[in-house]
Amino acid sequence: MQKINRNVVLALLSLASLIFLLFQLCYYKFYLSQKNGAAFSKVRGSQSGQDSTRWHVVRKFLGLISSHNIPVYLIDPLILGLVDKDIEQIRSSPDGPSSECKYFCAPRDFTTFALLDKTWKHEVGLFRSAEKMGFQWLKIINKDPRLDGMDDLSGVEIPLHYIFKLASHAIHLVVFYERSGNFLWHGPLRLKQRMDRKFVPFRKLHFGRYPGAYEKPELLLVSIDDLKVQIPKNPSSFLDEMSHSRFLECRYREARAFFQMYPDDASLDAVEFRKKGKSLLHLAALTLNNLGVKFWLSSGTCLGWYRQCNVIPHSKDVDLGIFIRDYKADIIPAFQNAGLPLKHKFGKVEDSLELSFQGEDDVKLDIFFFYEEDDHIWNGGTQAKSGKKFKYLFPKFTLCWTEFVELKVHVPCETLQYVEANYGPEWKVPVKMWDWKSSPFNVQDNGVWPIDEWDNVIQIY
């Protein structure tokens, strides 16, 4: 009797323990899969219920927007990543039936779509039908950045993000706007007061932490998992673009404050220089973009953007930075073909390279090449008559997009550190007399070029 009891008890206990263990496993897996999103479920059976939920929500959403004639396209990085693996097959059979739910059932919290603002205006009807279909929705609006530069206009606020929630899945609809400079922009997602912070786990959204800048994508209509949907024609390059799409708005308010203190130069010379500087920058951007060379606004041009959102009229040149790893030998001939002859070339690819091209009427285009070290980045300078070398040190930085004189260009994301390194804490005060050898805050002597190298490292045309 006693023996049976004990055995029964032990068996029961072990069973309980096993259930606990199983529960633990499930819980752990569930938690993990939520967190990483990308992880595929290994136990397909237990997940299939949720998988088809996602697919159904996406299908409902696509039905909703197509009934309102709203052209959206898929930008969900997770799904595009999966699609990209099979892109050839998907392209070749646009109507091919798919047996399994391969893409839209992948575990995730959101499916992200994009909407071009100008292709759509009348929204009221959409939300009513969305509600009828059971969607809960959230709209995030904010100031229109295209009017931000103009202090005296009170633009209407524009919708930046929409979230449609149904059951356990949510659709994130990102609204893209066209900006001067021929690119698309989406805004940051910022919750206002009284908004439901737990509507969805906002943190897991792929878009909205920062504003972003994108090229206008070419679209492709495909059928995946039995759903017809538009995707970027080249998903992998879209995903690549997405990974460094962060956009910085110019600091218009600070720029206005600056002009209050130092009124803008409205003389004819200033107007003329700005015009020339702008067209030179446009030409340089076109040339470098054609070559696929990444560049950013540097020195005075960067300061002009950061401090006053414009070209500084008394700077006499346009300054760009390029990482030396992006250097291409074609740069010089490309500029020459664009009508910008080489004015001088200092240094060499291994050390302190600097190119200078002659734009129209004395406006110069300076290109500095930047060398990356473990804890800093530097570029070099050379004095032609003495062969002296200089070194300008910068803290490490990454690149962000911005809009400047109707152009989409890069600037260092950590602009303040960059500008302060170059111009010191007094960068807000305009300086008309500037000596590149002594004025910069971060200049260091860097020895002298050996005489026998002079022919190579000091070329003046």
Added chain:
Amino acid sequence: MDEWKPNPTVKPHKKRSWYLAWKFKLMNQRALRKLCQTGAVLFLLVTVIVNIKLILDTRRAAYEEEEESAQDYDDEMLNVEVPRHPVNNKKVLDVEVYSSRSKVYVAVDGTTVLEDEAREQGRGIHVIVLNQATGHVMAKRVFDTYSPHEDEAMVLFLNMVARGRILIFTIKDEGSFHLKETAKNVLKSLGSQVAPFLSWRDMWTFVGKKGGEVYGEKHAKSPALSTWGDPVLLKTEVHLTSVEDAECHWPDTELNRRRKRFCSKVEGYGSVCSCKDPTPIEFNPDPLKDNKVFDVPVAVIAGNRPNYLYRMLRSLLSAQGVNPQMITVFIDGYYEEPMDVVELFGLSGIQHTPISIKNARVSQHYKASLTATFNLFPDAKFAVVLEEDLDISVDFFSFLSQSIHLLEEDESLYCISAWNDQGYEHTAEDPSLLYRVETMPGLGWVLRKSLYKDELEPKWPTPEKLWDWDMWMRMPEQRKGRECIIPDISRSYHFGIVGLNMNGYFHEAYFKKHKFNTVPNVQLKNVESLRKDNYETEIHRLLGEAEVLDHSKNPCEDSFVPDTEGRVYVMFIRMEQEADFTTWTQLAKCLHIWDLDVRGNHKGLWRLFRKKNHFLVVGVPASPYSSKKPPSVTPIYMEPPAKEEGAVAVPAVAAAEQT
């Protein structure tokens, strides 16, 4: 061994006592078996503890994440508490109305909604319309019934006000001199006892509901012609009705919701707020085939003339080929009513903080509007610029669609304008005909983005310069010899009577008789001949076939041009050099066309119609077309009347500013 009953929810310390009891039993059992059992129990214990810990951990982590996630996306905006008006459940409004020689005011529930004590201004009858359910001010007007015709405008306005609205009247200074019988009868029908007997310099206040009760009336008679009646102050109470009673019951559509919002806020727009048969606010004109201006943004420059804006937008949205999504209305100032009009039509509107004064304010408003337009539509190569006091022709966009490629391709063009300065009823004839002119007419025109961004925007007059933007644009430094394309018959009509440089007399003399195209889908002819060189060929061809008129006759006489139709005639006037417009100005004056400055010329040539004949005027010898003059003809010279010259010069400046 009954205490051995298994209990899955036991606490660890209890288990410990089991374990001890169990350990004691170990003596009597086989060691291996005991070990197995112990192992199983330990395993169980560990599992339980690990599980509990895991659940606690993950729950806390998940909670923290939720907290954090929201923080990251918080708006940086400061926590500004919007002052919220307490919901006004009050059913009664206290109304105070004051009428006197130099001051009027109206206060509703202690809030002053009208106060006018400016000198030399605001004479006449002030009218305020309140919403009978909310007590909000829906319209404010002043009718200077001391002057003629203003009483007619007041009758028109009062007839437009919906039944049930609360009307408040008060007189400032004088309001009876031109208050005719009809107007007095209307006031009487509203319930006023005094209105029929209102006389010179009486003071009067009245509060009543349209088509309903009278809440109060006070009157002070003027004792003598040279003095005013004593000031009167009327204090009364108005009972509010329920919101449902104050609204119309239109079917619930998106359009009607906009209409409802509009009609509960403002008054004086007539049938748009009619309950029974409201006029449409969506027009759906026919689309244009091959519309080249569908994607061109349209900037409507507006001030605080909401009734004008309403009329203007109606005509704009009725024009064929209009694309409402491209329209932006720029309002100079934080005026509510123009914005309400914009929202009624479902368009987007932007308000602009006024900068500077007078013409510089207009000029800054233009600049901001143009810059914003190109920012909002970065793809656009052009922008259509309109003003709030224009009617837009039904074929406005068709006209632009057929001609816009010229602006893109011909560098010698400055703009395309819908307005012909010389296109009056008696001087314009052919809707399919276009001209090239050296002056920029404005009043509905197309601006090239490159012209604006590269040339105009950087050197636009700064706020302290009191310049007119259009005069500035006409200066040779800006125009640089470029020309504008205009139609013979204008595609816009300037109906504004009140404005910065505008008054009724001026409008009557120069704008009222302007011809305005009402024919849809006009096919323009010879658009290609408007290109720079082609146009010269065209002019030479025209002059070649033109009959020279009899220069011995008086060009001002009607008989100067024969009674024919469809012929081409030419006359030659004296024009010593390029800027000598002496004879032209006199000719323009007697032809009753624009004579305040020189408009519509192309290299010393003017083209217009007289008696349905094409009529060319060539200035000799300044014009290159002088060579077409037969040697026998002496160019006509007309002397300006010596005395009047000075008088003309002054309005010339003022008038030129406007258009």
